Amino acid sequence: MGESQLKRLKASLRTAGITGPQKSKKPAVRAKQQAAAAGSSTKRLDRNVALQSIREEFNPFEIKTTREKHSISGRGQVKGAKGRPGLSKQIGEENRKRTLLVEMQRKHKAGGIVDRRFGENDPTMTPEEKMLERFTKEKQKRARGGDIFNLDDGDEDQLTHFGKSLGADDFDEGNEMMASDDDMLERRLSKKRRLDPDAGPNDTGSGDEDSDGEKKPERKKSKAEVMKEVIAKSKLHKFERQKAKEDDEDEREKLDAQMSDIWALLGRQPVIRGDAPGTGANMEPIPGRDEPRPEKKAEDDGKTNPGRLAQMEGKEDAEYDARVREMVYDKRSQPAERTKTAEEKALEESERLRKLEEARQRRMRGEEDSEDERTAAKEADIGGDDDFEFGDATEYDLGRGIPDAAIPDKTQENPDELLDGDYEVSEDGYVDVDEDGNVDGSGAEFSDDYESDAEVAAGSDKDDEEDDFLADLMPRAKSTATTTGSGALTLDLTAPSSEPSDKLAYTYPCPQTHAELLSITATVPTSDHPTIIQRIRILHHPKLHADNKSKLAVFAPVLLEHILHLSNLTPATPPFPALETLIRHLHALSKSHPIPVAEAFRNHLKAAHDREDLTSADLILLTAVATIYPTSDHFHQVVTPATIVLARWLSQTPPTTMQRLATGAYLATLCLQYQKLSRRFVPEAISFVLQGLSLLAPAPQVPVPGNFLYHDSSELRITKAHVGGARKMAFADIFGDEKEDTRCVLACTFLSLTEGFAALWAGKKAFGEVFGPAAEVVAWLGGRECGGRLSRDVKTKVKTTQKTLTTALTHATHTRRPLELHHHRPLPIKTFIPKFEESYSADKRSYDPDKERLQLAKLKAEHKRERKGALRELRKDSSFVAREKLKEDKKKSKEYHAKMAKLTAMIQTEEGAAANEYKRTKKR
Amino acid sequence: MPPSQLTNGTATKKRKRTTALEKTRSEARSKIVKKPVVLPTAEDVLVLEEAIAESPQHYNKIVTLLEYVQNASASLELAVTSAVSLCRVFCRLMAGGSLLRKKSHDAAQSTILEWLKDRYKDYTKELSALIVHEDPAVQTTALTLYMRLVKEDGAHMKPAGDEYYFPQMLFGKLMRALLYSEHLDDAVKQEFTSKYLNAYDDIRYAFYTAVSGLITEAPTPGPVFTANVLALLLTLENVPTADAPLLGSTYTTAPAPSMQKQPPIHAKPTHRKLLQETWLATLRLLLTKDQIKTILAVMSIRIVPCFTRPQLLMDFLVDAYDAGGSVSLLALNGLFYLIQTKNLDYPNFYTKLYALLTRDVFHVRYRSRFFRLLDTFLESTHLPAAMVASFVKRMARLALSAPPAAVVIVVPFVYNLLKRHPSCTFMVHREGSAEEREGWRKEGLTDVFEEREEDPMKTGAIESSLWEIEMLMAHWHPNVGTLARIIGEQFTKEKYILEDFLDHSYASMFAAEVNKSIKKPPVVEFDIPKKIFFKPAVAEGEEQQPQGEVSVEENPLLALWSFE
Missing domain, CATH: 1.20.5 (Single alpha-helices involved in coiled-coils or other helix-helix interfaces)
Structure with a gap:
């Protein structure tokens, strides 16, 4: 539109007929006639409306439009593209005035009168019209229907009380608009009171009716009568019920009063009040006790209502309640657990x-x-504890004395008998002792049954003074333990060192460093160390003192260090019987303190990892790992590093000496032990075994089969036909001097290991790849070049191994199939074609096929929208309130000032007048 | 020869001392008389030196000093002191021009000159002898003295007509002594390199010339010589390369900038050419395996940049590559450089490469270097699938006896190759036709892969299956096992970046495990075994097992070892 604003205004004025040429007469005349008919004001009104609309149209602030950036075909009108902010603001303002302002004004005001008179609030009506309307309305009401006298059917709300109609009121119809419901009720009540002074304040509802009925028998009769009947009936019933209940109560009270007689008859002491409440657990609940009441009172008040009496006293009930509450806390008696059968x-x-x-x-x-x-x-573990017969006994016994421990007799050779029983610490820290089938009561052996240890010590036939000494010592030990239990632990560190080895002390401090432990064990033979450790463990049982748990946590790593120390003292012949027991002690400790022990293990493994040649202690350490930790785990914080140490040594240490070769054999055995259950593949172990066999072979094999790492060396070959080879490899062979038959024995061990690994990995698909070379190596050993120089035992072993391997290989070839690893669903090829929506609609916002999700999204959007709207409204409300308040304040202050000015003026006038008066009098 | 001409600080100090000594000359003389009887002291030597400096009359005392030096076996200290003194003496003589022939010389003076020159030769000979001495301290002193002589010689002995002069003869003698020395100390070598070879252009040039000369002189020198030459050559720094300029520093006198033609010592092309020739001559020497390895290890970073024509290294590299073993692995790097940049054509390269996958390849130190290169060589998608399959199969086979760190390389490597050559995926998934299945059911499956076949095209690996990988899925190391499982899963990943897997070792794996702190308490075996080292006692009720009570399957430790 190129036209100017003014031109447009003119044009629009013209089209609206406000300006421009006068209309022709004829239509004007016609119009005049019309106007006369409708009233002259309408024309003016129309003109005003037209002008208003034109004004609005040309006010640029009246209409707000949102410019479209891109027009989208088919979308239609966008909501909110065009807005009239002024108008909407005005509407909002008016709405608020109607609601919020009224509310504001009514704030802190209770009650009020609602004016429901017809047309009272309609400013458009003239008083005459109002009167007329009211009159017609009344007339209509009167004329409606035949029951002109029935007030019930008035168009006003009926009054009810608890859902029951209160009946029609007897007031003038004219007043109905004036009075609120409450007022009417109140007034009616007061009126009734006036009419019926006998009626109590309570029975308003009922009494009301009959008085009404009397007054207006014609009109109210039917309903009032019915109501009366109903009420009377209900009252009667109620009364009857009350009476019956009272009778029952009386009866019960009487019976209660006779209770003492019955008690007497039953021959039991009546429960005397004030007696301590029963322990509950063992007593059966007695019904009479539920209401403890003094006999005397019951007798005295036999006739009166005892319930009432009790109520009057008040405290009776309180006491009773207190008792009941107490009983809640009493332990309920439970059936004892049945002894389980063997099955x-x-x-x-x-x-x-x-x-x-x-x-x-x-x-x-x-x-x-x-x-x-x-x-x-864990539960399973704890449940398992119950199975041990001495679980509780141990716990109990520990508190009062030192359980006896076997003192190993050095004359006995059987390592089994050297053991002093099997003890375990379950996860909750109890020391459990299970019976060893072998343990007999004779000789130096004691049963580990802690319950009977005292009598064993005292009663059984102990001829040697050792046991007598122990028996003598028992009481003293017990008393010491008692002091331990009470927390006053005073022990003499030097005491045990002065005693001979067979007279071990009974109390030891809990060593916190290895040096301390060494000072304790310095003068004691190694075979007695387990006893000392056991005593330390028992003395510092976590149940005995709060600190003991942390002490043992420090002691456990010390124990490990001691084990390694002992094995390094005599590398070739570590004291295995003692070590075995110590390792089992460590095992038990690591159950209760897993983290410190594991840390200690890892630290020692670190040291072993850095060593070129493993020491005897390292081998013991790795063996201990195998027994203490589950080596089958996929990952384990201790086992995995231990295996790395093993594998690293096997793979990176060239076996140049017999000691290394034997160490490797031991480590390979440990690998086999580790993988016993999980059957994982250890390339290093089998490689080392094959390398060992190749190195031991009397003649070198060229080329060396397989791919295992091979460090050629001719120093380790079996040179002459040694005798022997039937025995097992001994631990002493590793670190001790080489014996004549060591090489043959080692070869046999390697062959056994090959068999072992073959059995371990029998099911693997690459069995042929791994053991094909092994078969070749073994075949070379059994061949012409080597066979002659081997001892008979080795030859037999080679033959069996060869046979085993051949069988296994044949089987492996038979069962082998090509790999079928990729039975996967084929991957869909990526598409680059754009995705078109078949049923596109401009209005549709989402094409989500999931209906529920769609609905949820819708709801969320709505919630968001509503929330925004509500916030906006609230903001506007608060600004409106503030505005109104300000207005009011201004008004108030204005009024105040006006008033003050008025007052001042008045005073001044008076003052002036008085002054004048004074002057005048003065003049006189 | 007035002593005031000496500018050396130490010399002036000595002079002061000598003036003090002049007063007691008679005493000194009496000491000299005593000389044959008692072993002379350092002071005596100083007196002698002083006398020589004083007048030509005492030149004969040079002989005395030379005798002392010769008698190093008698008194090492005296020999060293005398050598130092003689060095000063000759330096002074050279500075004074007494060793330079002049036209004005008469017959007597010529005789003296000749005599002095002979003594000078004797002295250098003695110094060379001292360099060969066992004591490193003596070696260092002798070297310093000799280099001092070289400096003075270069400065003062320039023949009349020459524009530039470097005492090549003198230096050549030093080099001969040094390089043939059996007891040459590392510290001395290092001093020689850092103080002289790495610092001065002219010394370096002379060094190259001397080495090439010595090698041409005796094409098969002893192992000592080779070792020494290599040690010096490999520690050379600041070598002029295509990018690096000459140092621009000279040990002896610098050539005058006015010279029309700069001497070859100071021209970069000649320098580089000489260095290249020296290297080539050295590489032609009889080298031990370790030396070859050392050379190959630094080939690409140290030697190749020195060469103006690196293709000259080809012979050496090809020989090394054919040698097999870890030498081949190392030669691969240089060879690859030549193939890449110099268009070297190596026949049967992949066959040779395949042959490099030996039983040791996963255990050698250069493992990661080799696999990095192997990855480069096998990166092409145009390689025949049969060959790639052979490489895959061979690596998998080797991984069966490899440390976990190597398995960790093999698995992603195999994955990448399989992904790159989809026809090789039959090695991990082959369902077979109905007849084939029937055949397998009846007779089992024999592997068609020929392990001993050398040609990777003919091994038949592509018809085989990667059972080895299946075995590795049950590797003892949890992470390795998990990694191996990627071969069995869907090949959704484009490729694994091999670089991330190359540098692992037992130590790094162990450290990774152990350095983690224990958060969750480790699981402990619930049952405490009754016996660990000894056979469990047999309860009376149970029947006694015969002889081998514990089977290997049950408890390998007890079955195979006794702990009595």
Whole structure:
């Protein structure tokens, strides 16, 4: 539109007929006639409306438009593109005035009168019109229907009380608009009171009716009568019920009063009030006790209502309640656990084992063991504790004395008998002792049954003074232990050192460093060390003192260090019987203190990792790992580093000496031990075994089969036909001097290891690849070049191994199939064609096929929108309120000032007048 | 020869001392008389030196001093002191021009000159002898003295007509002594390189000339010589390369800038050419395996840049590559450089490469270097699938006896190759036709892969399956096992970046495990075994097992070892 604003204004004025040429007469005349008919004001009104619209049209602030950047065909009108902010603001303002302002004005004001008179609030009506309307309305009401006298059917709301109609009121119809419901009720009540002074204040509803009925028998009769009847009936029923109840109560009170007689008859002491409440656990609940009441009172008040009496006294009930509340806390008696039968025990045990095995399998597969699974395992553990007959006994015994420990007799050779029983610390820290089948009561052996240790010590036939000494010592030891239990632990560190080895001290401090432990064990033969450790453990049992747990946590790593220390003292012949027991002690400790022990293990492994040649202690360490920790786990904080140490040594240490070769054989055995259950592949172990065999072969094989690492050396070959080879490799062979038959024995060990590994990995698909070279190596050993120079035992062993391997290989070839690893769903090829929506609609916002999600999204959007709207409204409301308040304040202050000015003026006038008066009098 | 001409600080100090000594000359003389009887002291030597400096009359005392030097076996200290003194003496003589022939010389003076020159030769000979001495301290002193002589010689002995002069003969003698020395100390070598070879252009040039000369003189010198030459050559720094300029520093006198033609010592092209020739001559020497390895290890960063024509290294590299073993692995790097930049054509390269995958390849130190290169060589998608399959199969086979760090390389490597050559994926998934299945069911499956076949095109690996990888999936190391499982999963990843897998070792794996702190308490075996080192006691009710009570399957430790 190129036209100017003014031109447009003119044009629009013209089209609206406000300006421009006068219309022709004829239509004007016609119009005049019309106007006369409608009233002269309408024309003016129309003109005003037209002018207003034109004004609005040309005010640029009246209409707000949002410019479209891109027009989209088919979308239609966008909501909110055009807005009239002024208008909407005005509407909002008016709305607020109607609601919020009224509310504001009514704030802190209760009650009020609602004016419902017809047309009262309609400013458009003239008073005459109002009167007329009111009159017609009344007339209409009167004329409606036949029951002109029935006030009930008035168009006003009926009054009710608790859902029951209160009946029609007897007031003038004219007043109905004046009075609110409450007022009417109140007035009616007061009126009734006036009419019926006998009626109590309570029975307003009922009394009201009959008085009405009397007054207006014609009109109210039917309903009032019915109501009356109903009420009377209900009252009667109520009264009857009350009476029956009272009778019952009386009866019961009477019976209660006779209770003492019955007690007497029953021959039992009546429960005397004030007696301590029963321990509950063992007593059966007695019904009479539920209402403890003094006999005397009951007799005295036999006739009166005892309930009332009690109520009157008040405290009776309170006491009773208190008792009841107390009883809540009493332990309920429970049936004792039934002694389990042997089958049940076996079942439980098998269940426990099954669970443990399941957990192990899961760990082996490397699945994350869920928390509940762990707890289940733990529960299984705890449940398992009950199976040990001495579980409780141990716990109990520990508190009062030192359980006897076997003192190993050095004359006995059998290592089994050297053992002083099997003790375990379950996860909750109890020392459990299970019976060793072998342990007999004779000789130096004591049963580990702690319950009976005292009598064993005292009663059994102990001829040697050693045991007598022990028996003498018992009481003293017990008393010491008691002091330990009470927390006052005073021990003499030097005491044990002065005693001979067979007279071990009974109390030791808990060593916190290895030096301390060494000072304790310095003068004691190694075979007695387990006893000392056991005593330390028992003395510092976590149950005895709060600090003991942390002490043992420090002691456990010290114990490990001691074990390694002992094995390094005599590398060739470590004291295995003692070590075995110590390792088992460590095992038990690591159950209760897993983290410190594991840390200690890892630290020692670190040291071993850095060593070129493993020491005897390292071998013992790795062996201990195998027994203490589950080596089948996919990952384990201790086992995995230990295996790395093993593998690294096997793979990176060239076997140049017999000691190394033997160490390697031991480590390979440990690998076999580690993988016993999980059957994982250890390339280093089998490589080392094959290398060992190749190195031991009397003649070098060219070329060396397979791909295993081979450090050629001719120093280790079996040179002459040694005799022997039937015995096992001994630990002493590793670090001791080489014996005549060591090489042959070692060859046999390697052959056994080959067989062992073959059995271990029998199911693997690459069995042929791994053991094909092994078969060649073994075949070379059995061949012409070597065969003659081997001892008979080795030859036999070679033959069996060869046979085993051949069988296994044949089987492997037979069962072998090509790999089929990729049975995957084929991957879809990526598409680059744009995706078109078939049923596109401009209005549709989402094409989500999921209806629920769609609805949720819709709801969310709506919620967001509403929230925004509500916030906006609230903001506007608050600004409106503030505005109104300001207005009011201004008004008030204005009024105040006006008033003050008025007052001042008045005073001044008066003053002036008075002054004038004064002057005048003065003049006179 | 007035002593005031000496500018050396130490010399002036000595002079002061000598003036003090002049007063007691008679005493000194009496000491000299005593000389044959008692072993002379350092002071005596100083007196002698002083006398020589004083007048030509005492020149004969040079002989005395030379005798002292010769008698190093008698008194090492005296020999060293005398050598130092003689050095000063000759330096002074040279500075004074007494060793330079002049036209004005008469017959007597000529005789003296000749005599002095002979003594000078004797002295250098003695010094060379001292360099060969066992004591490193003596070696260092002798070297310093000799180099001092070289400096003075270069400064003062310039023949009349020449524009530039470097005492090549003198230096050549030093080099001969040094390089043939059996007891040459590392510290001395290092001093020689850092103080002289790496610092001065002219010394370096002379060094190259001397080495090439010595090698041409005796094409098969002893191992000592080779070792020494290599040690010096490999420690050379600041070598002029295509980018690096000459040092621009000279040990002896610098050539005058006015010279029309700069001497070859100071021209970069001649320098580089000489260096290249020296290297080539050295590489032609009889080298031990370790030396070759050392050379190859630094080939690409140290030697190749020195060469103006690196293709000259080809012979050496090809020989080394054919040698096999870890030498081949190392030669691969240089060879690759030549193939890449100099368009070297190496026949049967891949066959040779395949042959490099030996039983040791996963255990050698250069493992990661080799696999980095192997990755480069096998990166092309145009390689025949049969060959790639052979490489894959061979690596997998080798991984069966490899440390976990190597398995960690093999698995992503195999994955990348399989992904790059989809026809090789039959090695991990082959369902076979119905007849084939029937055949397998009846007779089992024999592997068609020929392990001993040398040609990677003919091994038949592509018809085989990667059972080895399946075995590695059950590797003892949890992470390795998990990694191996990627071969069995869907090949969604484009490729694994091999670089991330190359540098692992037992130590790094162990450290990774151990340095993690224990958060969750480790699981402990629930049952405490009754016996660890000894056979469990047999309960009375159970039947006694015969002889081998524990089987290997049950408890390998007890079955195979006794702990009595």
